[in-house]
Amino acid sequence: MASASYLTSAFVYAPESCRLSQTLQTQRRCTRKSGPARILASIDLKPPPYALNALEPHMSKETLEYHWGKHHRGYVNNLNKQIEGTELDEMSLESIISASYNKGDILPAFNNAAQVWNHEFFWESMKPGGGGKPSGELLELINRDFGSFEGLIHEFKLAATNQFGSGWAWLIYKEHKLDVPNARNPRPSEEDKKLVVVKSPNAINPLVWEYHPLLTLDVWEHAYYLDYENRRTDYISTFLNKLVSWETVSSRLEAAKVLVAEREREMEEIDAIDDMDTIEPDDADMYFGGDADDFPEDEEEE
Amino acid sequence: MSWSISNYLISSSNELSRCKLPYGSEGQRGKCQALNRPTNISAYNSLKTPSFKFDQVQKRKDHVLKKPRNISAYYSLKPPNYKFDALEPYMSQRTLEVHWGQHHRGYVERLNEYLAKDDILYGHTLDELIRVTYNNGNPLPEFNVAAQAWNHDFFWESMQPGGGNLPILGLLQQIEKDFGSFSNFREEFIETALTLFGSGWVWLVLKRNERRLAIATTTNAVTPLVWDDIPLLSLDMWEHAYYLDYKNDRARYANVFMDHLVSWNVALGRMARAQSFVNLGEPKIPVA
Numbered sequence A: 001m002a003s004a005s006y007l008t009s010a011f012v013y014a015p016e017s018c019r020l021s022q023t024l025q026t027q028r029r030c031t032r033k034s035g036p037a038r039i040l041a042s043i044d045l046k047p048p049p050y051a052l053n054a055l056e057p058h059m060s061k062e063t064l065e066y067h068w069g070k071h072h073r074g075y076v077n078n079l080n081k082q083i084e085g086t087e088l089d090e091m092s093l094e095s096i097i098s099a100s101y102n103k104g105d106i107l108p109a110f111n112n113a114a115q116v117w118n119h120e121f122f123w124e125s126m127k128p129g130g131g132g133k134p135s136g137e138l139l140e141l142i143n144r145d146f147g148s149f150e151g152l153i154h155e156f157k158l159a160a161t162n163q164f165g166s167g168w169a170w171l172i173y174k175e176h177k178l179d180v181p182n183a184r185n186p187r188p189s190e191e192d193k194k195l196v197v198v199k200s201p202n203a204i205n206p207l208v209w210e211y212h213p214l215l216t217l218d219v220w221e222h223a224y225y226l227d228y229e230n231r232r233t234d235y236i237s238t239f240l241n242k243l244v245s246w247e248t249v250s251s252r253l254e255a256a257k258v259l260v261a262e263r264e265r266e267m268e269e270i271d272a273i274d275d276m277d278t279i280e281p282d283d284a285d286m287y288f289g290g291d292a293d294d295f296p297e298d299e300e301e302e
Numbered sequence B: 001m002s003w004s005i006s007n008y009l010i011s012s013s014n015e016l017s018r019c020k021l022p023y024g025s026e027g028q029r030g031k032c033q034a035l036n037r038p039t040n041i042s043a044y045n046s047l048k049t050p051s052f053k054f055d056q057v058q059k060r061k062d063h064v065l066k067k068p069r070n071i072s073a074y075y076s077l078k079p080p081n082y083k084f085d086a087l088e089p090y091m092s093q094r095t096l097e098v099h100w101g102q103h104h105r106g107y108v109e110r111l112n113e114y115l116a117k118d119d120i121l122y123g124h125t126l127d128e129l130i131r132v133t134y135n136n137g138n139p140l141p142e143f144n145v146a147a148q149a150w151n152h153d154f155f156w157e158s159m160q161p162g163g164g165n166l167p168i169l170g171l172l173q174q175i176e177k178d179f180g181s182f183s184n185f186r187e188e189f190i191e192t193a194l195t196l197f198g199s200g201w202v203w204l205v206l207k208r209n210e211r212r213l214a215i216a217t218t219t220n221a222v223t224p225l226v227w228d229d230i231p232l233l234s235l236d237m238w239e240h241a242y243y244l245d246y247k248n249d250r251a252r253y254a255n256v257f258m259d260h261l262v263s264w265n266v267a268l269g270r271m272a273r274a275q276s277f278v279n280l281g282e283p284k285i286p287v288a
Helices: A006-011 A061-083 A093-104 A109-124 A136-146 A149-162 A232-243 A246-275 A281-287 B042-047 B052-064 B093-117 B126-137 B141-157 B169-179 B182-195 B239-246 B250-261 B264-274
Strands: A167-174 A194-201 A212-218 B200-207 B212-219 B230-236
Touching: A061 A109, A093 A109, A109 A212, A136 A149, A136 A194, A136 A246, A149 A167, A149 A194, A149 A232, A167 A246, A212 A246, B093 B141, B093 B239, B126 B141, B141 B230, B169 B182, B169 B212, B169 B264, B182 B200, B182 B212, B182 B250, B200 B264, B230 B264, B239 B250
Parallel strands: none
Antiparallel strands: A167 A194, A167 A212, B200 B212, B200 B230
């Protein structure tokens, strides 16, 4: 697994029509019609944005080789095998996840699809020489929602340690929203949108709960067993002190805010249209005036 | 319930009874001392051998090792019946050291901590404790650690150095009756192990009501005890069980377990014991 060639291999067969963009919310799919057709279904194995030995000594090259090269690659290959020829084949990864989540009654493709997404998100949450403290708006929100940066660290460590079995710990941006289409927050304010720490088992991720993930930590044992054996707390501390990339988290927070603002604007537009369907003055008699005896037999015009 | 006689009868090796250890569980290589010397049990008062001298020797030893004298543990950590390197090359010594010495030990210690904080659950055997804390599907916090302590005990006993090969006698007959052939069973077992997602266990169980063998999987810490089936064998599919030796090659791990590690003798013994509770065949009544 030559670390120099990973960049080239990802781009070699990409025609101009294919946008392999670096932002996280966009599609991963790339139509390889002009390239050699090996696998027909086309979720890609995206390499981490750094060399496999770049996170030494906190996360060894061997771990990256197995974790990315075998586990993550396995999920991608198995997913492609599963969705090939089905209706999920032409969809973006996030759509596959929400379709196969099936509101909790998960379909077979969910585990692989969610794990592919989770691992991509995880690699991008780290960087060589990471750690330190966040800054700017992210730090303000952290201070507002957790009291202090140390409060966030404490809660994140707790969530990651207490996730029993396999799973993930997340920092997410949560908007005030119910899971019904006609839910409206009567008095929306900036205070409702919070940063929260959550943990999820196995392959579940906060996208299915309609949160906006900002940071994740893989606490499946394969993520830390080669380096730390069973010392999960050491792994978590090292991740938070030496690996986490707060710049990525900040940029994800901004993207999430943009998305939330857009959605709010859409909701407002829909509300404005709805408000126009008020009772016309002509129909007032039908609702407010007249006795029961005076009720006309033929229908009023609406 | 808590003072019934069953608490003091050690009816099977994989059943950890409540034992109060006056001098600490780690003092004698982690073995449960009460198995040798029950002390303050009223039922045994008349049978108690004079042990004053032994106590004095023990006290001196503890004093040298600077052990406090009032440690009591509710459940003890039982080591496997074989040395840590006895399962090489199929399960390395390092795996045993970490898996037993850190994971399993951690579970037992956390269970004891839970009970030390609030001993409302005091007095159960470990089997009973699992059922009680499972709470019919709404588990209490102690469930995970209690069940994992039991599961790991069961797992160590399900393996032996020089294991594998074929089951014999009644167990082989029952497997052939319920699965068609041993190779069918083996294939199904391994496939079930590979399709398990996340952390969990694969079991060969005797289903109490249906009176047949079956393969079951459970996630995380759940065990077939909670739905009242009788487990005969288990395979730990948590990643910590195989990652140091096989990394992500679960197929090889499952195959090696079946070929070289599984102890059919123990499974046969468990099934024989289970037949006291489950009638697997019609009694052979001779026709006059």
